[in-house]
Each structure stands twice: as C-alpha cells, then as structure tokens.
Amino acid sequence: MSLRIVLADDHQMFRHALRALLAREPGFEVVAEAASGDEVLAIAAAQPVDLVCMDIAMPGMNGIDATRRLLATHPHIGVIGLSAFADRQFVIDLLEAGARGYITKADAGDELVRAIHTVREGRTYLCPDVAATVASALLDRGSLYAAAPRLTERERQVLQLIAEGLTSMQIGDRLHIAASTVDVHRRNLMRKLDLHNVAELTRYAITQGISPTRQGLDGGLPN
Amino acid sequence: MSLRIVLADDHQMFRHALRALLAREPGFEVVAEAASGDEVLAIAAAQPVDLVCMDIAMPGMNGIDATRRLLATHPHIGVIGLSAFADRQFVIDLLEAGARGYITKADAGDELVRAIHTVREGRTYLCPDVAATVASALLDRGSLYAAAPRLTERERQVLQLIAEGLTSMQIGDRLHIAASTVDVHRRNLMRKLDLHNVAELTRYAITQGISPTRQGLDGGLPN
DNA sequence: TTTCGACTACCGGGAAACCGGTAGAGACCG
DNA sequence: CGGTCTCTACCGGTTTCCCGGTAGTCGAAA
Numbered sequence: 001m002s003l004r005i006v007l008a009d010d011h012q013m014f015r016h017a018l019r020a021l022l023a024r025e026p027g028f029e030v031v032a033e034a035a036s037g038d039e040v041l042a043i044a045a046a047q048p049v050d051l052v053c054m055d056i057a058m059p060g061m062n063g064i065d066a067t068r069r070l071l072a073t074h075p076h077i078g079v080i081g082l083s084a085f086a087d088r089q090f091v092i093d094l095l096e097a098g099a100r101g102y103i104t105k106a107d108a109g110d111e112l113v114r115a116i117h118t119v120r121e122g123r124t125y126l127c128p129d130v131a132a133t134v135a136s137a138l139l140d141r142g143s144l145y146a147a148a149p150r151l152t153e154r155e156r157q158v159l160q161l162i163a164e165g166l167t168s169m170q171i172g173d174r175l176h177i178a179a180s181t182v183d184v185h186r187r188n189l190m191r192k193l194d195l196h197n198v199a200e201l202t203r204y205a206i207t208q209g210i211s212p213t214r215q216g217l218d219g220g221l222p223n
Numbered sequence: 224m225s226l227r228i229v230l231a232d233d234h235q236m237f238r239h240a241l242r243a244l245l246a247r248e249p250g251f252e253v254v255a256e257a258a259s260g261d262e263v264l265a266i267a268a269a270q271p272v273d274l275v276c277m278d279i280a281m282p283g284m285n286g287i288d289a290t291r292r293l294l295a296t297h298p299h300i301g302v303i304g305l306s307a308f309a310d311r312q313f314v315i316d317l318l319e320a321g322a323r324g325y326i327t328k329a330d331a332g333d334e335l336v337r338a339i340h341t342v343r344e345g346r347t348y349l350c351p352d353v354a355a356t357v358a359s360a361l362l363d364r365g366s367l368y369a370a371a372p373r374l375t376e377r378e379r380q381v382l383q384l385i386a387e388g389l390t391s392m393q394i395g396d397r398l399h400i401a402a403s404t405v406d407v408h409r410r411n412l413m414r415k416l417d418l419h420n421v422a423e424l425t426r427y428a429i430t431q432g433i434s435p436t437r438q439g440l441d442g443g444l445p446n
Numbered sequence: 447t448t449t450c451g452a453c454t455a456c457c458g459g460g461a462a463a464c465c466g467g468t469a470g471a472g473a474c475c476g
Numbered sequence: 477c478g479g480t481c482t483c484t485a486c487c488g489g490t491t492t493c494c495c496g497g498t499a500g501t502c503g504a505a506a
Contacts, residue, residue, distance in 0.1 A: 011307065016332025017240030024243060084234065109239025152482065165422035167462065181484050187465075188482095197492090198463075199388035202425040211426075375452060390492065403455055410495070420462090421493075 002027050003120055006043055008034040008063065009055040009082070018053065021109050028116065037061025037069075044074050051078040051116060056094065062160060062210055064093050065153060071098040078119040082112070091130055093150075093208075101125040151192065156210055158185040162198060163205035225250050226343055229266055231257040231286065232278040232305070241276065244332050251339065260289025267297050274339060279306040279317065280430070287316045294321040301342040305335070314353050324348040374415065381408040385421060386428035 005022065007015045007030055015033045022028045031047065034040045036058050043049065052070065056063035067079045080101035081094045091102055100123070101115040107127045118125035151159065154175075161171040168186065172179040186201075195201050205211035228245065230238045230253055238256045245251045254270065257263045259281050266272065275293065279286040290302045303324035304317040314325050323346070324338040330350045341348035374382065377398075384394040391409065395402040409424075418424050 011328035012331050013305075013326070013328040013335065014237060014240065017237065017244040020244035020247060020332070021240040082236075103236070105234035105236040108235050109243070112236065154483065163422055163426070165418075165420045165426075167420075169462090177483085178485055180486055183463085184484080186463085190464085195388075196464085197388045197390075198421040199386055199425045202422045203386070203388075203429065206426065206429055377453065392492090400453085401455055403457090404453070406493085407453085407455080409493085413494080419494080 002029040003116070004029055004031045004048055004050045005116070006030070006032045006034060006040060006049050006052045008037070008040045008052055008058065008066070010035050010058045018112075022113070022116075025113055025116075035059075037063060037066025040066050041070060044070055044077065049074070049077055051080065051119060053080050053082050053112070053116075054099070056081060056083040057211065059164075062156070064097050064210070065156060067094060067097040067099050068153065080112070080115050080119055080125070091126075102130045103127045104129065151189070155185050155189050155192075158182055159189055159201060159205050160210050162186065162189075163202040163211035225252040226339070227252055227254045227271060227273045228339070229253070229255045229257060229263060229272050229275045231260070231263045231275060231281065231289070233258050233281045237278075241335075245336070245339075248336055248339075260286060260292075263289050264293060267293055267300065272297070272300055274301040274303065274342060276303050276305050276335070276339075277322070279304060287320050290317060290320040290322050303335070303338050303342055303348070314349075325353045326350045327353065374412070378408050378412050378415075381405055382412055382424060382428050385409065385412075386425040 005028055007018050009015050009018075012033075012035070015035075019030045019033070022030055031049065032043045034043055038061050040052060040054065041061075044052075052067075054063040054067060058066075061069075063081060063083075067081070070077060071079065075098075078101070079097075079099040080103065081091075081099045082103055082105065084105045094102060100119045103111050103115055103125075104127060106129075111127050115125040115127070157175060158171060161174060166174065167179075168182040169179040171182045175182070189201065190196055193201075193204060195204055202211070228251055230241055232238050232241070235256075235258070238258075242253045242256070245253055254272065255266045257266055263275060263277065267275075275290075277286040277290060281289075286304060286306075290304070293300060294302065298321075301324070302320075302322040303326065304314075304322045305326055305328065307328045317325060323342045326334050326338055326348075327350060329352075334350050338348040338350070380398060381394060384397060389397065390402075391405040392402040394405045398405070412424065413419060416424075416427055418427055
C-alpha cells in the first residue's frame with residue numbers, strides 16, 4: 001500500500017513540480033492537491049489520506065489553522081509544514097498544532113523525501129535550521145510552549161484578514177461575528193504583540209507566515 | 224541536441240521540484256541551478272545555455288536586472304520570467320528587459336513546458352492572466368513602456384515609513400514636511416498602485432523590498 | 447516660453463482605526 | 477465551587493486614515 005499524500009500550497013506550479021519530484025519515489029502517491037486550508041479539510045473528509053505537505057502561508061485558511069482542525073478529526077494523518085521562512089514562533093505554533101515535520105523551501109528536495117519517510121515511521125523530522133531555531137527557543141526559556149505571546153485561533157484568523165487589508169466590518173462579515181467583536185480581537189492582538197497599528201500587524205503577520213506576502217491585488221489593473 | 228536550461232530561484236526546494244518536472248520532457252536538460260541573478264551570469268559565462276527560467280524575487284541581484292545584464296552579453300538566450308505575482312510593473316519591466324515569456328506560480332506546471340517550447344521556437348509566451356495584464360496596459364495608454372507606476376524618491380520614502388507604522392504626522396516630522404504633504408504622497412501612492420489601505424501598502428512595500436520583511440520585532444518578542 | 451512633473455501645503459468630510467470601559471456565555475481546571 | 481480564559485457584543489471618545497478638491501514653487505523639458 002503506497003502512502004497517500006496531499007499537497008497543499010497556493011501555487012499550482014509548485015504543487016505540480018512537487019508532484020513530479022515525489023512521483024520518482026516508490027511508495028509515494030499524491031492523491032490530491034489543495035490551494036487552501038479549507039480544501040485540505042474537504043479532501044480529508046472525502047477520501048483516505050496518510051500525509052499532508054502543508055504550506056503555511058495560504059489565502060483563506062492558513063496552514064496552522066488547517067493543521068489544528070485537520071488533526072482534530074483525523075489524528076492519524078501526518079502533517080509536514082513547508083514554508084519559505086523558519087521563523088521561531090511560526091515553527092512553534094505549527095508543532096504545537098500537531099505537525100510532525102517542518103522544512104523550509106530553502107532546503108533541498110531530498111529533505112522533503114527524507115521527512116516523509118521519517119514521519120511515515122511515526123517520528124518527527126525537522127530540517128537543520130529549523131531544529132536550530134527550536135533548540136534556541138528551548139535554551140532561551142527552558143520550555144517550548146512558554147514562548148512568546150501565543151495567539152488564539154480566532155486572533156490568528158482576524159490578524160490574517162487585517163493583513164489582507166479588510167476593515168473590521170468586512171472581517172466580521174467573513175467570520176460571521178460583529179465588527180465590534182473584531183475590534184476586541186484587534187485590540188487584544190495589539191496588546192499581546194505590543195504593536196500599535198495596521199502596518200505593524202501586517203508586517204508581523206507576514207514574518208510569521210500567517211499571511212502570504214500577497215494574494216489579491218495581482219491580475220488587477222492599476223491606474 | 225537537447226535544450227540546455229538553467230533554473231534560477233532562491234528556493235532550492237522549488238528548483239529541485241521543477242527539475243523533476245522538466246526531466247519528464249524529452250529534449251529538456253537542466254544543466255545548472257542558480258539562487259541569485261549573480262549566479263545566473265556566472266553560469267552563462269562558464270557554459271553554453273539556451274534558456275533560463277528566472278524567478279523575479281531573489282536576494283542579491285533580482286531577476287529583472289539579471290535578465291537585462293544576461294541578454295546584454297548573451298542575446299541568444301531565451302528568458303522566461305517566473306514569479307509568484309502577475310504585477311503589471313513586474314511583467315512590463317521584465318519584458319522590457321528582453322524576456323520572452325512570463326508565467327506565474329499560480330499557473331499549472333504544463334504552462335511552463337508550453338512556454339519553453341514556444342520560446343525555443345523564437346516566439347513569446349505569456350500565461351493568460353499576464354497577457355490580460357499586458358493587454359490592459361496597452362489599452363490604457365497605447366504604449367507598453369509608459370505603463371509602469373514609477374514611484375518618485377519622495378513617494379518611496381513615504382511608503383517605507385508608512386509600512387513601518389508611522390502616522391502621517393510622524394512621517395512629516397521625520398522628513399521635515401507637513402503632515403498634509405505626507406497625505407498627498409500617500410494618496411498618490413495609493414492611486415498609482417491601486418491600493419487602498421495601510422495593510423496593502425505595507426504588503427506592497429515588503430514585496431518590493433522597499434521595506435524589509437523584518438526589523439526588530441521578531442527576536443525579542445514582548446510579554 | 448510654456449508646459450509638465452514633483453514637491454509643497456491647506457480645506458472639508460466620512461470612514462475606520464485606536465483606546466478605554468463593561469458584560470454575558472461557555473469551557474476548562476484545581 | 478470559584479477562578480481563568482476565550483469568544484462574543486456594545487458603549488463612548490479621539491485620532492488617523494482615506495478621498496475629493498485647490499494651489500503655489502521650482503526645475504526640467506518641449
């Protein structure tokens with residue numbers, strides 16, 4: 001029985017290329033692709049899945065929320081985080097969400113193959129620079145999870161939408177809550193993170209990988 | 224004689240995956256990989272190259288400058304731009320630099336194969352959304368090269384400070400101009416770039432490298 | 447010389463952000 | 477059970493953003 005893999009990344013080109021890379025490995029079978037966290041959940045609900053290669057920065061539901069919700073209902077699925085950055089908070093959040101692997105896109109393709117094999121065997125794989133990041137976090141505070149200000153899932157969702165340029169009212173519509181509630185989350189975010197305006201929140205969201213660097217304003221016609 | 228291809232992207236994972244994708248096409252041979260524009264130039268100087276798949280956003284020399292300098296000395300090499308975004312300015316700058324193809328990472332992997340075949344035959348290939356972008360630019364002004372929303376030095380300064388989270392008044396103090404003047408620059412920026420709030424301006428500044436992704440707020444997280 | 451772009455500066459108004467408070471429901475824990 | 481946390485929601489008020497004008501100066505280009 002080959003390993004049933006789902007690739008989640010907002011870039012179709014990257015998914016297709018990864019699929020070609022993994023196709024060369026015997027025992028690997030990419031059974032589906034997803035462009036957002038929601039699609040991952042839908043796929044897992046519809047067909048058996050063994051492992052997900054999950055990009056963190058995706059429009060809509062990001063990889064961390066997707067991991068948390070996926071593992072809540074499908075705890076047997078292995079999740080390997082795949083990101084352009086190796087930010088500490090980012091790694092910690094993902095591991096805390098239950099992921100069992102983390103690789104950056106700066107790593108070699110072989111790293112991913114190695115990670116998949118490792119996770120398939122039930123163990124955890126971190127690429128070298130990520131391992132160093134986690135180690136430094138442990139050294140700094142003695143505990144992984146006592147780290148910096150942890151955001152709730154709701155706060156992460158709100159932060160992502162703020163960084164995408166939505167107003168509180170638009171965010172409220174999107175999340176089906178009142179704009180005033182969004183404002184509360186916004187204030188709590190700023191207090192927790194010691195940030196004081198949308199620009200800083202946006203930068204934070206991008207560095208943490210909560211928000212993709214860009215996703216809406218492309219095809220459009222400026223001027 | 225197979226087509227000698229160079230892959231230029233700062234993510235090793237993406238290069239390796241693309242290499243696997245292209246390896247399935249007969250007549251394609253990836254002869255080298257580069258992580259920056261400088262490496263592309265070095266490779267082209269050292270060995271024969273037919274075609275370069277060039278990512279736009281790379282550390283050090285970016286894809287646009289690399290294309291310009293590469294074609295200055297090796298005009299026979301075909302360059303296909305490969306970017307996460309279909310920003311009008313990127314596309315136009317790259318085409319003006321002499322590239323003969325442009326594809327976004329949101330496109331299917333097949334698009335790249337198709338583009339390579341087209342460029343090999345000496346023609347130009349643009350993926351659909353990019354073509355639409357260029358068409359709209361042409362419709363707007365009848366000229367391709369007058370399209371790029373070029374920012375003035377002052378606008379760049381203001382944009383950077385907005386992205387750092389300063390208010391108009393703080394920016395005015397920093398630049399020794401009135402807050403009302405900063406507002407004018409802010410409005411002109413938003414009009415030129417078709418952006419409508421601080422979050423989008425911040426994201427733009429980061430993707431353009433006008434504002435660094437991180438500075439200060441990561442290492443020593445508060446609380 | 448006239449025209450144009452860049453930079454400067456102000457007015458006015460509506461929308462949104464920002465900052466403080468209160469408060470109830472539900473979950474979880476010692 | 478009491479305490480704590482999260483999420484929900486609203487109140488008020490100030491600041492800033494966002495959008496629309498107008499307009500003067502300066503230097504460069506036509």
